[in-house]
Amino acid sequence: MDVEDGGHRFAGTGLPPDGVSVIVVTYRSTAHLEECAAALRRAVAGEPAELIIVDNDSGDGTADAARKVAPDALVVESGRNGGFAYGCHEGAARARGEWLVFVNPDAVPAPGSIAALAAAARADPRAGIVGGRCVTADGTTDPRGWWGRPTRWSAFCFATLLGSAFPGNRFLDPESPRPWSAETRRVPVVTGGFMLVSRRAWDETGGFDRSFFMYGEDADLCLRAAELGYRPMVTGRAVFRHEGGGSSTSTGKLVLLFTGKATVMRRHAGAGAVRLLAIGVFARAVLSRLLSARPERQGRPTARSEDWRVLWSRRREWTKGWPKAGDEREAGETHAG
Numbered sequence: 001m002d003v004e005d006g007g008h009r010f011a012g013t014g015l016p017p018d019g020v021s022v023i024v025v026t027y028r029s030t031a032h033l034e035e036c037a038a039a040l041r042r043a044v045a046g047e048p049a050e051l052i053i054v055d056n057d058s059g060d061g062t063a064d065a066a067r068k069v070a071p072d073a074l075v076v077e078s079g080r081n082g083g084f085a086y087g088c089h090e091g092a093a094r095a096r097g098e099w100l101v102f103v104n105p106d107a108v109p110a111p112g113s114i115a116a117l118a119a120a121a122r123a124d125p126r127a128g129i130v131g132g133r134c135v136t137a138d139g140t141t142d143p144r145g146w147w148g149r150p151t152r153w154s155a156f157c158f159a160t161l162l163g164s165a166f167p168g169n170r171f172l173d174p175e176s177p178r179p180w181s182a183e184t185r186r187v188p189v190v191t192g193g194f195m196l197v198s199r200r201a202w203d204e205t206g207g208f209d210r211s212f213f214m215y216g217e218d219a220d221l222c223l224r225a226a227e228l229g230y231r232p233m234v235t236g237r238a239v240f241r242h243e244g245g246g247s248s249t250s251t252g253k254l255v256l257l258f259t260g261k262a263t264v265m266r267r268h269a270g271a272g273a274v275r276l277l278a279i280g281v282f283a284r285a286v287l288s289r290l291l292s293a294r295p296e297r298q299g300r301p302t303a304r305s306e307d308w309r310v311l312w313s314r315r316r317e318w319t320k321g322w323p324k325a326g327d328e329r330e331a332g333e334t335h336a337g
Contacts, residue, residue, distance in 0.1 A: 008041045010051040010072045019048035020118050021095030022103060025087030027056045029105040030065045036105050037070045043109035047118055052094055054078055054087040084192070085208035085217045092207060100202055104193040107242040110135075116237035117196040120184060128201035128230030129222055131190035132238030142242075143177035146234050149188035150175055150219060150261070152269045155276035161283055184235045188226070192218030194240045201230055212322045216260025223268050251307045255318055258311060263321030278315050285312040 011019065022040055026033070040051060051073035055063040057080050066075045078090050092100055099118050103109060113132055121130045134145035148154065154175045157163045163173035170178070177187075192208070195218060205224050208217040222232045258277065265273040288305035311318070 008044050008046065008049070010041075010044075010049055010070070012050075012072060015050050015096045016048050017096075017098055018122075019050065019097040020044065020099045020101055020114060021091075021097035022049055022051045022101045022114065023088060023091035023095065024051070024053045024103050024105050025056060025084055025091065026053060026058060026062050026066065026105050027081060027087075028058045028060050028062060030058075030060065030062050032105040033062070033065050034069045035108060036103070037066075037073075039108045039110075040103065040114070042111040043114040045112040045115040047115040048097075049114070050074065050095070050097060052076065052091040054091045056081040056083070056087050083210070083213035085210045085212050088208050089210060092202060095199075098199050099196055100199060101196045102192060102194075103240075104242060107193050107240055109194065110239035110241075113194075113238040113240055114196075116235055120233065120235040120238070121196055121198055124184075124231075124233065125198070125200075126229070126231050127233045128198050128225050129190050129232040130196040130238070131187070131232070131234040132194055132240050133234065133236045134191070134194070135239055135241050137241065137243075141179055143179055144242075145191055145194070145240075146177050146187040147189040147191070147219065148175040148177065149223070150264055150269055150273070152273045152276070155265060155269065155273040155280070158280040159276040159283065161280070161287070180234075180236070183237065184233050186231050186233050188232070189219045189222045190232050190234060191242075192221075193242045194238075197221070201225055201228075204228055211324050212260060212263060213256075214260065215257050216264045216322070219260075219264045220267065223264070250304065251310045254307055254311050255314055259318040259320075259322055262319050266321055274319055274321075278312075278319055281308060281312050281315065284308040 051070055053066045053070065053073050054076045055066065056078050063075055063077050074094060076090055076094065078087060088102055099121055101114055101117060117130050117132060121127055131145050134142040136142050157172055166172040168176050168178060205221060205228065208221050225232060262274045262277060265277060285308040288308050
């Protein structure tokens, strides 16, 4: 996108205190950068904003590509693939705005969406964290912009397949998001792929926990913020598209997802909830072929039967959760952007 002719120029210097700092963490994300940068210019809609792109040691020219498509952005080369939370902290440490907006490189915010996040946050400072309305490629609402609170009961529903039998049920599938009709609504968990966090909430919570490599850090942050009195919310005026998972294999993504989920469950619901997660994975490994024959009873299937079996075989790995901060974990070919 041509900066001169195509819309908003991000601030190099002189960002006002009430401005917005947009932070994008990349890892081998070259294919997404041009579309993302162009969308971000339209998304800020004149809002005083800066763009910070943190590259987690992609080693494939992603940082150079970022400088090309966003010459007015601050591009930070972190020097290692320390994970999504690590990259976000690298960006937040350099941010000058009151409002930190984290956007995945494969997310496409709609025009005015970041301005809408900031407007909602200013209107209700108690929120602390604000998300938007996720849509699919054809514009249909995708409810995955937010999630229910993970609890021992939700883990029980997963273990007993109640959530699959009654997908979207408020009582039997409590973590699944549901569409809302109001302009805004309070939610337990806002997705980290398109999330505003006030600088005050970021500082008071300590931000994303860097012991999470990828997945689960958004839920953990929202739950910790709520414990401090913040009330995370989503606004339907902030629309974005996010396919997600483009750089992970199905099994690899599941292992990452459940490592993050196990960490969140252990911290906020207890070790018993993690054991229930493992039981649910075992049930799906055994019954997934039967469930796949009844797709209307499977909820939103995210894995093949063989993936569930591999996930079960690797349970000793993911049930431990992410290691404590300071420990090193081999990232393999997963991405943190």
